[in-house]
Amino acid sequence: GENVEQHPSTLSVQEGDSAVIKCTYSDSASNYFPWYKQELGKRPQLIIDIRSNVGEKKDQRIAVTLNKTAKHFSLHITETQPEDSAVYFCAAPHSGGGADGLTFGKGTHLIIQP
């Protein structure tokens, strides 16, 4: 099955600065990579995802980049705001076909300092 590593475990940035969270995966057959945001005690919410036929995807202040050769993908948040404070999880298909759930990284606690 898939193995997903996520770094860093905690990231503190000044409000207005950028934040970058990185993940690596092990299964070269994986082709779908979502990112979830989870606020304390709440459900994870999908914020952006990318498929392997593209190298980058943007949605306003959020972007995801994918390097299939190196098997890593990253979340970029620009102009960070206090409401960006949360735990962020990356994920990849549990197996290459993706029909049997997701394997999640251990999460990054993003802290936005005022």
Place this chain on the structure above:
Amino acid sequence: DGGITQSPKYLFRKEGQNVTLSCEQNLNHDAMYWYRQDPGQGLRLIYYSQIVNDFQKGDIAEGYSVSREKKESFPLTVTSAQKNPTAFYLCASSMSGGNQPQHFGDGTRLSIL
């Protein structure tokens, strides 16, 4: 995501007791999943179901059981064989075919009495 309802929000289990967590979805999704979340950990897959009357074990299925008698419902039973059941349990669903966004319920927090 209002399309997936988990209940109860909080649940307490006594020694030797089986408890069942409910998950209902009205998104017409074929696939449903159960994950367990522990502090400082990512989500770990317990069971998943791609279609009614069929389900498969995930990475940590021991001590858990599920059923999928209806498309809308995927209840999870935490049995007495699960010795460390205290965790946050999340149900999710997605369209069929794999590599689809998963939508989560609000979760059930299970504790031991």
